[in-house]
Amino acid sequence: MATMVQAIRMALHVGESRLGVTDIFGEDVGPPLGGAFTATQNLDTAWNSPLDERGIVGVAIGLALAGAKPVCEIQFCDYAFNTIDLLKIAGNTHWACAGDWNVPLVMMTPVGAGIRGSIYHSHSFDAQATRIPGWKIVMPSNPLDAYGLMLSAIVDPNPVMFLKPKALLRVKAKAGERLPGEPDDDKLLAKMIDTPVSPAERAKWKPQWPELQEHYVPIGKAKVARPGSHVTVVTYGRNVPMALAAADELAAEGVDAEILDLRSLHPYDWDAIRESVKKTHRVLCVNEDTEVTNFGEHILRRVTEELFYELYAPPTLLAGAHVPGIGLADALEHASVPTKEKIRAAISELARHEP
Amino acid sequence: MATMVQAIRMALHVGESRLGVTDIFGEDVGPPLGGAFTATQNLDTAWNSPLDERGIVGVAIGLALAGAKPVCEIQFCDYAFNTIDLLKIAGNTHWACAGDWNVPLVMMTPVGAGIRGSIYHSHSFDAQATRIPGWKIVMPSNPLDAYGLMLSAIVDPNPVMFLKPKALLRVKAKAGERLPGEPDDDKLLAKMIDTPVSPAERAKWKPQWPELQEHYVPIGKAKVARPGSHVTVVTYGRNVPMALAAADELAAEGVDAEILDLRSLHPYDWDAIRESVKKTHRVLCVNEDTEVTNFGEHILRRVTEELFYELYAPPTLLAGAHVPGIGLADALEHASVPTKEKIRAAISELARHEP
Amino acid sequence: MTIGASTVKKQGPDARELAPELCVRLHDLMLRARLLEERLITMYRQGDGYFWIGGPGEEAFSVPLGLLVDKGQGIHHDYLHLHYRASGTLLALGADPVDSMRQMKNTATDPYSRGRNFASHYTARKWNVAPVSSPIEVQYSIAPGTAMAQRKPGCKGITVVTGGDAGTAEGDFATCLVWSSRKGSELPILIIVTNNQYGISTPYAGQHGEARISDRGKPFGMETATIDGNDVETAYHGVKRAIDYVRTERKPYLLEVMVSRLYGHSSASGANFVKDEDDCLARFERRLEERKILTRAVMDEQRAKITQEFLEASKRVREEPQPEPHQIWEHVFATKNLVGGEA
Amino acid sequence: MTIGASTVKKQGPDARELAPELCVRLHDLMLRARLLEERLITMYRQGDGYFWIGGPGEEAFSVPLGLLVDKGQGIHHDYLHLHYRASGTLLALGADPVDSMRQMKNTATDPYSRGRNFASHYTARKWNVAPVSSPIEVQYSIAPGTAMAQRKPGCKGITVVTGGDAGTAEGDFATCLVWSSRKGSELPILIIVTNNQYGISTPYAGQHGEARISDRGKPFGMETATIDGNDVETAYHGVKRAIDYVRTERKPYLLEVMVSRLYGHSSASGANFVKDEDDCLARFERRLEERKILTRAVMDEQRAKITQEFLEASKRVREEPQPEPHQIWEHVFATKNLVGGEA
Ligand SMILES: Cc1ncc(C[n+]2csc(CCOP(=O)(O)OP(=O)(O)O)c2C)c(N)n1
């Protein structure tokens, strides 16, 4: 099974060879590194940009306006905060010129904690991203969705932000969740598409891309990652596997949680949320971003406004602590973001809540 | 009665003459203009910066580190979005260095719609600001609070963001809300502190500052702008007078709304919110920022989590439409942000809601 | 001819006199551009619009720019990333002045933004005019992107970006210089700064350490020049030389154009005529008389005619519909890839 | 002596030979700085830390910088806005190497961040060392602020800012140049770029149009120089000359220092010794032998002693307490105005 980073790389390969992607660029995105997480290794159109995030976003906009199809990367989302004005422009151009131009670009960036990244490699971007109208925003929780969301992002005529959950990038797909066309043998896949580490091998090595089929995960569609009847957990990215693990543990105690993997943060799948809440009457939102003015608060506000009388317990948010950063020491990181234990406790409390 | 812009100017005068303010700067902040809204006219320490918001925020941080007391301005909050990373640094420095340094600066910026400012002079900043831990954030709704909050901002050892509700800057204080030391006669005040318009008069004119007393509005304390028993309206800035007007109209219909003027967005006065909601059992948050991942959603999420069983109606948000900008034409602007009519309708609906 | 000499080119008669027909065309467009701005200012004064900003005083530069670019759609034509003083360029490209009035009056018929954006915030995909947006200097970070798309072998299209002097303090100006001049990846981009010596109320002096803004291109090995933008002949030749260089060499060129700001910054600063700045139109008209290309009487008549035409147009615009509230929801997302060729 | 000549200064013996005592001091500090970084790398390898980044290869520059600044607190001393390769500077200022290990091991005793920040993210208010933060180049926008506070009449303190070559592509570098050189408001700031020819994996060539980064100061009328930072004597003199100029003239100076990156970018790229780059310490040791200031044997012994000392310290650090979860809530807000003199 492919890892998420391999899946993204294969999607970009399909993008550049069949879907018109012209430029995959950002800091250290081209040779020799192929990206901080190797997501852009061995791609024909990948190149290294100057160390200038404003230039990266600006040039992506310009390329898009000129009919190219850029996929740009901000090396860590922690370093995108000097470009918010440009991201806003990418998002408002079509609207501001009343439809004269559109801005079809993809921006991808690794997000979240889980790799002991300390203050500046642990940021989340979901709350910030959802505050920028005109963008579509996706965040996969597994390799197959990563592949399918990236292809959808590439063919979309709008700016699409692809948030890469850092902690999941090297995690393999679950059995059965193979990309269409991916070889059966993981070792073979690695041999085919991962640059060898040793310089000697590297010199004569060339990638051999598998014959991949297109697979599109529609933007705006959530996925029920685990059906359940007692509590709805609305989450995405890194928290999906944690929520699944927590739910599996709770199943033994008779608590049956439904895990909704949002996949698209904007536009998001309100129908899926509503349907689930109407069934379970209890809802927990989980994400890692700081908890004041958090995207989960939007979801919960809407749930509360529209489904007030469906609720048997206070809707609950489990999110990052509202502190200025995520500390390096394990105890600090764990105290700052959701963990499986915290998710489990929150689901359990909601399930046991007596109205 | 002073206008809000006069009150801010007088606070800055007190700041530079008695509270150690060393530099008041930003684009067009110094002579000859004294700020796009004249908030910095005739101040001794006001100077014009280069047209570079990143430099403005960066230099304010540097000045603060060096023991100076800067008050910097971003001419319109619409132009602060290329500085979010620097604002984050101002907010995380004390935390990241575990208390070694602090960053005592004030950043002020006009926010919000109401002056037909089109796409780039109508932005709100409250949601964005509340997403930056380590900052205190204030937003007055009247001249006296503007004066008192600015003095508190100046003496605070932390970065404080002072959001100026653009549409209220030229509105005079209500009778009885005179700044301590302000002359009784408004015309006299204008003569004393407003630069004459005619160049001839201007040449020989000098400001004559009234003998102002210090008056501090504590950061973190809300104000009950109108006591009421049926519905709690949590709001701030420009929406306070609109909410008051709406409440006055509704009083005639027997609806008695309590208007809570938050004044500080972070830290905010949770006690005041809780107390009010426990009394009215119905809550409306009103602000102008776009409604996805909005600060009002945080307030409502907390209300719902902590006061679920106190609520007799779904807590409600009235905020800006989630579109990429605010259009110039009146119909577009009015469709994009709360108006007195919309606030009135929302209060009325909440008050009449039958559980 | 010295390319890139960083000196203000001398005005006055020289061997580079423009042909009479071109002079007449330039004059007509400059006059129209000026009168259009004056009409917009009047509309503002009369309550037919909430805010005016524009380019009176830059016509001797902005009109030649519009005439000299290769107008069209797509990478084989020139891209324009302009700021909010470009009416002259748009008119020279062929824009309808009435559309500027529609934007001023924020009507539903305004083709540039359907009543959403301020005056002078142009856009014209059919002519590669990227949308003008209010934030200062962001166009300098975006423009290298269209220029990069034009690095294709055989491509003759170039990218032109303009902005003001004060704005060069933003990091985006440096971004433009850095991205345009990377060794081996130089971009076909003409980077223009119109220096009117002001940012709103803030004079140039006191904010700049550079003797000339164009000097900032030098460390990057760029061709640079500073020219007198109040003299239409100088400006025409200066812009042409720069465009030709970029088109042929496929390399960046930094051009500083000294211009006037004849009605102050915008309506926010009163929009009154400034007497003590050089008026490029008056200067050109004197020259046209000297060269006996047009007489005062002919020019007066022309002015009266256009003035009347614009007055009438503005009255008609006043009657056009305003946008509807529900229209805020239109164009949030594109449903077609217009720039990708979908129609 | 030519100030501001943009040439790589020649190495080798010359009239500017440093006094033997100074050489011994420099060598001791350079050696300690190098061995400290090597210890930190080993700690990383052994699981006593999650990430290493630091400055091995920059000691011939970073140590002199620490010795040459006027160390102290407040505007009458020099401010340092450093990036993450400054251990040499900190040791030269008098920092305890054990504290670097504490930060590496993210202990509760780490005085720089209490286990919050990565290695080499120093801060020392008592010595005007502003907190090092990870985002590239932001220090260049902040540094003009401390320099501005030092424009007070009679003030002799200056501001020094350092960062890498790749980072100069960020707009913040231009912000620093613009704000430092405003005519009539020039700032007493030494703007340093350590050019190791890389940004992580991206080589200098291909990303820069400038022949020399220091040239970027020239349009702003700044004194500039590029020096060989692998030769400690050259570097010492170059830094001293620049500091003296800024201190006396109260004007900006842009200094580019050519350095090596001897263990690659960081632990993310393996932190292996790079054989094909110039090693300033080895070079200095050869020179010390030549000049008969220190023998190989003495230097070997010294190396062994310090290595042992650091090894033992790292073992002790391993036993120090880790932060507690609740400590994330500490220092969100300041309760005292420390920089304003409250204690
Ligand atoms: C990023 C940003 N900051 C501030 C403003 C407000 N503003 C509008 S025009 C202007 C001055 C621009 O001066 P300059 O760049 O010289 O252009 P000019 O208007 O003189 O042509 C300012 C500060 C803005 N529009 N965008």
Ligand SMILES: Cc1ncc(C[n+]2csc(CCOP(=O)(O)OP(=O)(O)O)c2C)c(N)n1
């Ligand atoms: C704003 C920002 N963007 C990206 C990064 C990731 N990053 C860390 S170091 C580095 C390269 C820096 O190169 P240079 O400026 O030459 O300094 P050096 O490390 O070579 O000393 C990058 C891209 C970052 N830390 N900050």
Ligand SMILES: [Mg+2]
């Ligand atoms: Mg200007």
Ligand SMILES: [Mg+2]
């Ligand atoms: Mg480097």
